[in-house]
Amino acid sequence: xxxxxxxxxxxxxxxxxxxxxxxxxxxxxxxxxxxxxxxxxxxxxxxxxxxxxxxxxxxxxxxxxxxxxxxxxxxxxxxxxxxxxxxxxxxxxxxxxxxxxxxxxxxxxxxxxxxxxxxxxxxxxxxxxxxxxxxxxxxxxxxxxxxxxxxxxxxxxxxxxxxxxxxxxxxxxxxxxxxxxxxxxxxxxxxxxxxxxxxxxxxxxxxxxxxxxxxxxxxxxxxxxxxxxxxxxxxxxxxxxxxxxxxxxxxxxxxxxxxxxxxxxxxxxxxxxxxxxxxxxxxxxxxxxxxxxxxxxxxxxxxxxxxxxxxxxxxxxxxxxxxxxxxxxxxxxxxxxxxxxxxxxxxxxxxxxxxxxxxxxxxxxxxxxxxxxxxxxxxxxxxxxxxxxxxxxxxxxxxxxxxxxxxxxxxxxxxxxxxxxxxxxxxxxxxxxxxxxxxxxxxxxxxxxxxxxxxxxxxxxxxxxxxxxxxxxxxxxxxxxx
Amino acid sequence: xxxxxxxxxxxxxxxxxxxxxxxxxxxxxxxxxxxxxxxxxxxxxxxxxxxxxxxxxxxxxxxxxxxxxxxxxxxxxxxxxxxxxxxxxxxxxxxxxxxxxxxxxxxxxxxxxxxxxxxxxxxxxxxxxxxxxxxxxxxxxxxxxxxxxxxxxxxxxxxxxxxxxxxxxxxxxxxxxxxxxxxxxxxxxxxxxxxxxxxxxxxxxxxxxxxxxxxxxxxxxxxxxxxxxxxxxxxxxxxxxxxxxxxxxxxxxxxxxxxxxxxxxxxxxxxxxxxxxxxxxxxxxxxxxxxxxxxxxxxxxxxxxxxxxxxxxxxxxx
Numbered sequence: 001x002x003x004x005x006x007x008x009x010x011x012x013x014x015x016x017x018x019x020x021x022x023x024x025x026x027x028x029x030x031x032x033x034x035x036x037x038x039x040x041x042x043x044x045x046x047x048x049x050x051x052x053x054x055x056x057x058x059x060x061x062x063x064x065x066x067x068x069x070x071x072x073x074x075x076x077x078x079x080x081x082x083x084x085x086x087x088x089x090x091x092x093x094x095x096x097x098x099x100x101x102x103x104x105x106x107x108x109x110x111x112x113x114x115x116x117x118x119x120x121x122x123x124x125x126x127x128x129x130x131x132x133x134x135x136x137x138x139x140x141x142x143x144x145x146x147x148x149x150x151x152x153x154x155x156x157x158x159x160x161x162x163x164x165x166x167x168x169x170x171x172x173x174x175x176x177x178x179x180x181x182x183x184x185x186x187x188x189x190x191x192x193x194x195x196x197x198x199x200x201x202x203x204x205x206x207x208x209x210x211x212x213x214x215x216x217x218x219x220x221x222x223x224x225x226x227x228x229x230x231x232x233x234x235x236x237x238x239x240x241x242x243x244x245x246x247x248x249x250x251x252x253x254x255x256x257x258x259x260x261x262x263x264x265x266x267x268x269x270x271x272x273x274x275x276x277x278x279x280x281x282x283x284x285x286x287x288x289x290x291x292x293x294x295x296x297x298x299x300x301x302x303x304x305x306x307x308x309x310x311x312x313x314x315x316x317x318x319x320x321x322x323x324x325x326x327x328x329x330x331x332x333x334x335x336x337x338x339x340x341x342x343x344x345x346x347x348x349x350x351x352x353x354x355x356x357x358x359x360x361x362x363x364x365x366x367x368x369x370x371x372x373x374x375x376x377x378x379x380x381x382x383x384x385x386x387x388x389x390x391x392x393x394x395x396x397x398x399x400x401x402x403x404x405x406x407x408x409x410x411x412x413x414x415x416x417x418x419x420x421x422x423x424x425x426x427x428x429x430x431x432x433x434x435x436x437x438x439x440x441x442x443x444x445x446x447x448x449x450x451x452x453x454x455x456x457x458x459x460x461x462x463x464x465x466x467x468x469x470x471x472x473x474x475x476x477x478x479x480x481x482x
Numbered sequence: 483x484x485x486x487x488x489x490x491x492x493x494x495x496x497x498x499x500x501x502x503x504x505x506x507x508x509x510x511x512x513x514x515x516x517x518x519x520x521x522x523x524x525x526x527x528x529x530x531x532x533x534x535x536x537x538x539x540x541x542x543x544x545x546x547x548x549x550x551x552x553x554x555x556x557x558x559x560x561x562x563x564x565x566x567x568x569x570x571x572x573x574x575x576x577x578x579x580x581x582x583x584x585x586x587x588x589x590x591x592x593x594x595x596x597x598x599x600x601x602x603x604x605x606x607x608x609x610x611x612x613x614x615x616x617x618x619x620x621x622x623x624x625x626x627x628x629x630x631x632x633x634x635x636x637x638x639x640x641x642x643x644x645x646x647x648x649x650x651x652x653x654x655x656x657x658x659x660x661x662x663x664x665x666x667x668x669x670x671x672x673x674x675x676x677x678x679x680x681x682x683x684x685x686x687x688x689x690x691x692x693x694x695x696x697x698x699x700x701x702x703x704x705x706x707x708x709x710x711x712x713x714x715x716x717x718x719x720x721x722x723x724x725x726x727x728x729x730x731x732x733x734x735x736x737x738x739x740x741x742x743x744x745x746x747x748x749x750x751x752x753x754x755x756x757x758x759x760x761x762x763x764x765x766x767x768x769x770x771x772x773x774x775x776x777x778x779x780x781x782x783x784x785x786x787x788x789x790x791x792x793x794x795x796x797x798x799x800x
Contacts, residue, residue: 044514047511048514052527054529289574306649
């Protein structure tokens, strides 16, 4: 039982549910308390123990259904019957001519399986199969057969399966380990014996052998999905890091968000280090007492419940003009997740005129917010000078020593007035100015790019067009703060 | 006492029934969580939208087991002096005064400074002792003689630091007080701990790892109907069905805050006060502020009232 559980947890981890060893132990305890008899109860209990967010719970349910599908494969087979019934029959027909008859009789609905299992039982009273596998197949106990399959699967280490090309091999291996050879021999001898009833039995055996093969194939398929996905996922993550952010699809957004989350956390950590002792506030009786004990209990040196954590204040300005159109999606994604994570992010977008989108981001979903921002501000021609002028007019007052200003853009100003002095003013007032530029460093100084002028007014300028870059920016941020 | 507790939590079915007799209708999942929490001695972290009965679950459990419910409401800035313990400073100060006066008696007969100091050391250190300790909810829960239900409400509202403070309590049912040592719960009287969270921020993995995690979603129509029946027994069958299907319909809409169970119950009570027999669009319009808490939401729903009400009325014909 423990073995099964450990395997199941491996599956959960593959599916991106974080299960710690401590939780594995918990799960084992749960199994001891509630047993494994009631499937629904088991599912609830394990779900409570192992999955810790609503998303994880959903994934958990899927994994549980897949993994423990044998426990009630009767139902499952009936439900899914029609789905693969056809496929099942044609394969069989091509492989053995005899079986096609019985299958046609029982109809191609997939219930065929169940019917034929029953038929065998009825007609088989006169003769007994001799081989172990044969006996098992002809007994009506499907659960026993499945248990046998699972056992065989474990023996040949089916959970090591990695590539879909291995499916055939593993199916064969399981068949072999279950004693296919003996069964074949038996069918052979029965066929040559000549008596009608024995021929009939041989036919039955053949028939159920094919059904068994089919089942094993499904089992292998499922196990493949459960076990082989992990290596695929690693591969994907590796790739993802190097993919240019302009190509990032929405489905990867989850991963982007995680990275941004890390980054934001670091930002917060940096900020909260700046604690200040206050000269007033609540009296810290404990500290005061301790301190003043040495003065004979006279309250001489008074201590306050001192430190107040600074809330980080981040102002983020994002270029969504035509020249960065391929990146703006990512930049906005970044902006959106940043404002989701940090409480006091003010988000701005511009092509030429600056507009605040903080409220929009707070209220809408990612898709909506992106679409609306692009509609309102997007794809015009860039004018950094105008943006900075707007910023100075309306928001300069909000910049102080606690503010970090992050600018996302390529710095291409269409040869307009760059208004560098405004950026310099921000630079002087803010705690930090960070410029993240999606273009490679070599093209920063070419054409209409004004990075040469802007860069000295930033505490930090970084190339940022892939997740690896983003990670690097995060670690640089860390270093910068000390 | 402990045998009684054991009985009440013997199987999941019994728990469900006991809850029902206390007018708390739950599904198997919730009962399973309580069952496991007791048998594994693990805290339960309950998450879900506001108003689905997270806090109520803890309170009902306490009532069911007839144990005291110790509640700690979390908020920003909550620290150990409010959650675990505080010294009784006034008494400590008085103690030092008394000590000063009696000092000569204690030191009587001591010759020289060394002897006096060693005599002082022999003298027990009462200044930091349990007598001067003011227990706060967490410590109180550990010291409760009969065991208790500890409810740490809205843990997501507290700071990260406080979360880490909870870890010792949650994994070992003990608390360390630097001046005294470790306070442990009695082995068979460990408190049954419930934490609730509205998910305003992500709870740290360390805390999650130590807890069983129960997610309570909005109930489906059947369950909600049962809940309303249990909570508002006076309501007529017809009206109850209509209310529930109306609310279920609202939850499908794109609202800032969808109505929760507590709103359904409030609404049912309101309608009884108004002697309502059947839901009408006008009536809904007048009482909409009971179930919707934002003006925007009310405006969104206003225009749809006719259709939703008709739908809800049809529901009863099924």
